[in-house]
Amino acid sequence: MTTVEVRSADRGDAAAIAAIRDAAARCAYADILPPERLSPVTPQEWAHRAAALVDDPDTVMLVAVESDEVIGFVCVSPSRDDDAYTAVGEIQMLYVATDRWRAGVGALLLKAAEERMRSRFEQATLWVLTANTAARRFYRRVGRTMSARRS
Secondary structure, eight states, rough: OEEEEEOOOOOHHHHHHHHHHHHHHHHHHHSSSSSHOOOOHHHHHHHHHHHHHHHOTTTTEEEETTTEEEEEEEEEEOOTTOOOOTTTTEEEEEEEOOGTTTTHHHHHHHHHHHHHHHHSSSSSEEETTTOOOHHHHHHTTTTTTOOOEEO
């Protein structure tokens, strides 16, 4: 059995991050969102966005790596909520390659993200679509509460 490790993402991870996000979002949201909302940008555009997030000093992007392959990522930033104050962080995204779902990779990424957040933020937010029951089950299983959004 190989070990999964979590490290800071770098620009070289952008294409893998984009591919994981695209495939996982299509699978997770297939019955929740219309197809045009699943991937409003191309994988190349998303890779560019991922690279920009990696370079953003306010954002923490971590990747889970197994045998030199990126198999998941988490993105943490200051909260984007209008009413949040500066000591509130947000877990913006947490995606895992679909063939690694339910293997502990998401929990490992979440734990690493929370460890990084402790030094910067007093509180953290996490938004989940109301209809995303699989994600809501995951967060409950790992002992987290979340706010829900309808769309």
